[in-house]
Amino acid sequence: MSDETKSPSPQPEGEKPSADKIAGGISSGTPPPGGAKPPAPPEKPAAAAGATPPKPAAPGEKPAAAAAPAKPAAPAKPAGPTPQPWDSPLVAKLTRQFGSGIQPLTYLGQNYLQVDRSLIPTILQMLRDEEQFDYCVDITAVHYPKREKQFDIVWILYSFSKNERVRLKTQIADGEHIPTAVPIWAAANWLERETFDMFGIQFDGHPDLKRILLPDGWKGHPLRKDYGIIQQDQEWVQINLGIESGQ
Amino acid sequence: MTDPNSSVSHLDLEESKKTFLDANELVINMGPQHPATHGVLRVILRLDGEKVMGLECVIGYLHRGVEKIAEHRTYTMFNPYVDRMDYVAAVSNGLGYCEAVEKLLNIEAPPRANYIRVILTELNRLASHQLWLGTHALDIGAMTPLFYTFRDREEILKIFEKYCGARLTTHAFRIGGCQYETYEGFEKDVKKFLTFVAPKIDEYEELLTTNRIWVERTKKVGTISAKDCIALGVTGPVLRASGVKWDLRKAQPYAAYKQFDFEIPTGQNGDTYDRYLVRMAEMRQSLRIIQQAVDAIPEGPIMAKVSKVIKPPVGEIYHSIEAPKGELGYFIVSDGSTQPYRVRVRPPSFVNLQALDLMCRGQLVADVIAVIGTLDIVLGEVDR
Numbered sequence: 001m002s003d004e005t006k007s008p009s010p011q012p013e014g015e016k017p018s019a020d021k022i023a024g025g026i027s028s029g030t031p032p033p034g035g036a037k038p039p040a041p042p043e044k045p046a047a048a049a050g051a052t053p054p055k056p057a058a059p060g061e062k063p064a065a066a067a068a069p070a071k072p073a074a075p076a077k078p079a080g081p082t083p084q085p086w087d088s089p090l091v092a093k094l095t096r097q098f099g100s101g102i103q104p105l106t107y108l109g110q111n112y113l114q115v116d117r118s119l120i121p122t123i124l125q126m127l128r129d130e131e132q133f134d135y136c137v138d139i140t141a142v143h144y145p146k147r148e149k150q151f152d153i154v155w156i157l158y159s160f161s162k163n164e165r166v167r168l169k170t171q172i173a174d175g176e177h178i179p180t181a182v183p184i185w186a187a188a189n190w191l192e193r194e195t196f197d198m199f200g201i202q203f204d205g206h207p208d209l210k211r212i213l214l215p216d217g218w219k220g221h222p223l224r225k226d227y228g229i230i231q232q233d234q235e236w237v238q239i240n241l242g243i244e245s246g247q
Numbered sequence: 248m249t250d251p252n253s254s255v256s257h258l259d260l261e262e263s264k265k266t267f268l269d270a271n272e273l274v275i276n277m278g279p280q281h282p283a284t285h286g287v288l289r290v291i292l293r294l295d296g297e298k299v300m301g302l303e304c305v306i307g308y309l310h311r312g313v314e315k316i317a318e319h320r321t322y323t324m325f326n327p328y329v330d331r332m333d334y335v336a337a338v339s340n341g342l343g344y345c346e347a348v349e350k351l352l353n354i355e356a357p358p359r360a361n362y363i364r365v366i367l368t369e370l371n372r373l374a375s376h377q378l379w380l381g382t383h384a385l386d387i388g389a390m391t392p393l394f395y396t397f398r399d400r401e402e403i404l405k406i407f408e409k410y411c412g413a414r415l416t417t418h419a420f421r422i423g424g425c426q427y428e429t430y431e432g433f434e435k436d437v438k439k440f441l442t443f444v445a446p447k448i449d450e451y452e453e454l455l456t457t458n459r460i461w462v463e464r465t466k467k468v469g470t471i472s473a474k475d476c477i478a479l480g481v482t483g484p485v486l487r488a489s490g491v492k493w494d495l496r497k498a499q500p501y502a503a504y505k506q507f508d509f510e511i512p513t514g515q516n517g518d519t520y521d522r523y524l525v526r527m528a529e530m531r532q533s534l535r536i537i538q539q540a541v542d543a544i545p546e547g548p549i550m551a552k553v554s555k556v557i558k559p560p561v562g563e564i565y566h567s568i569e570a571p572k573g574e575l576g577y578f579i580v581s582d583g584s585t586q587p588y589r590v591r592v593r594p595p596s597f598v599n600l601q602a603l604d605l606m607c608r609g610q611l612v613a614d615v616i617a618v619i620g621t622l623d624i625v626l627g628e629v630d631r
Binding site for chain 2: 137160163185198212213223
């Protein structure tokens with residue numbers, strides 16, 4: 001992995017002295033793309049030093065860069081599957097109705113729709129009433145802390161009559177609320193409670209949104225990426241379990 | 248000290264402010280330590296005399312943070328963890344996870360591995376149903392089937408032990424196929440087991456199916472209609488006993504199930520007695536599948552070509568299988584690294600347990616025990 005990330009990045013100066021080493025004597029007259037001759041002499045001893053066991057800092061890039069000229073670039077990986085646009089009568093109907101608010105895609109044979117947050121209760125209702133997606137398989141969320149809209153809410157629906165499964169995804173920001181699916185599928189009750197428990201996502205209109213797997217007084221939402229793996233609500237543990245150390 | 252049971256039940260607690268003699272409804276706790284709740288399940292019952300007006304399940308006593316752990320383990324390292332969720336049917340859990348990751352990697356296990364997977368999964372289904380029968384009958388009061396089913400289940404566990412070294416949490420499969428080749432005498436053992444267990448299933452039926460006490464305790468108890476099942480997302484034998492003929496092994500076949508000829512037993516009334524009959528019939532269908540599979544195991548490799556370091560491309564996948572308890576699904580999100588970004592397990596017992604409230608309304612307290620048993624929940628899976 002280090003080859004792939006590092007070999008495109010080393011500065012032209014990094015590549016130059018190694019080209020010298022490998023070519024064994026091509027004079028530093030080969031004009032480096034950006035640098036002038038002066039960088040060459042100080043680079044050489046560094047390159048020589050870098051040829052010995054790789055040091056962490058910049059000189060460490062030189063052995064990687066030294067390996068790079070042996071192969072043209074990082075070995076080209078065969079392009080893996082990517083999400084493809086999905087076309088079907090269902091999609092045609094949804095695009096007619098919702099226009100650009102939805103993005104139908106398919107990946108590895110599984111169809112999913114990326115929808116706008118504003119369409120959510122309407123499209124879920126429509127899928128159950130008109131398209132017979134009467135079975136709500138799962139509701140969950142994924143947390144991407146580096147994104148502006150941090151949470152991906154996922155609904156997985158199945159239709160018995162069509163034997164078809166579809167996924168709906170929407171993106172919401174931290175603190176944003178989302179309407180509940182409980183009036184549409186009763187199964188959503190506990191599924192949304194668990195999503196709230198683990199991620200802190202509020203579902204508006206849920207009859208009984210409280211924690212389900214964690215104790216009621218617990219602070220924090222564990223499946224968020226900023227919650228540590230051995231982190232726990234020390235206060236709750238000390239008060240309720242009497243374990244002073246918290247472990 | 249703060250009261251750990253400070254969960255305010257959504258049930259009406261105004262009643263408890265009146266005196267004991269005024270109260271029309273009694274709120275009783277069927278605590279997490281209870282011999283008949285199949286694990287640590289707390290049920291808060293609202294009773295009128297002995298009739299159940301409503302109930303609320305409090306779960307989470309066995310929550311171990313499996314989904315969080317998954318984000319800090321590589322794909323292969325996470326494999327043993329999935330066994331521990333539904334510890335009764337560990338092989339099924341492993342199958343679901345391995346197949347989900349294989350789908351994400353866009354590879355397929357070789358045919359021989361698929362046949363071995365089917366045989367072990369169906370043996371596991373049989374073992375799970377036997378355990379269900381023993382404990383369910385015990386809860387209702389019939390103590391004999393427990394001994395019979397556990398004695399016969401031993402044979403299955405012996406086969407597992409000879410195959411992969413463990414009886415219960417087997418870690419039988421690997422991503423890409425099976426790691427172990429079938430041991431010397433595997434087919435012989437399985438065939439011997441099939442002839443051994445078929446009359447035993449008849450024995451269980453003889454004890455219970457036409458037994459007057461059994462019929463009285465289970466007929467019309469915990470009825471749920473097909474419409475309610477579908478709305479609540481209930482799957483598995485519970486759904487089939489309500490009349491919906493749906494099984495993921497037939498609807499969306501995985502492993503080698505397409506090659507086998509078997510039926511999907513269904514019931515009509517959706518009560519406890521029908522669920523019992525459906526599971527007994529499923530045991531027989533499992534024997535049928537195992538017979539066909541063991542007669543036709545193809546030769547070949549048991550492991551697909553998978554790199555040592557499993558790094559699926561960026562993407563997400565949802566794959567589900569028909570576990571003995573219902574639809575067990577895995578939603579895996581990969582970010583291109585060696586560790587999954589998110590693993591979501593869709594546990595059948597968790598979703599089925601939601602239906603407990605609806606199924607117990609208007610029934611007696613003793614029926615609540617029967618219904619918990621008939622839903623066949625495993626708290627390891629409910630709580631993860």
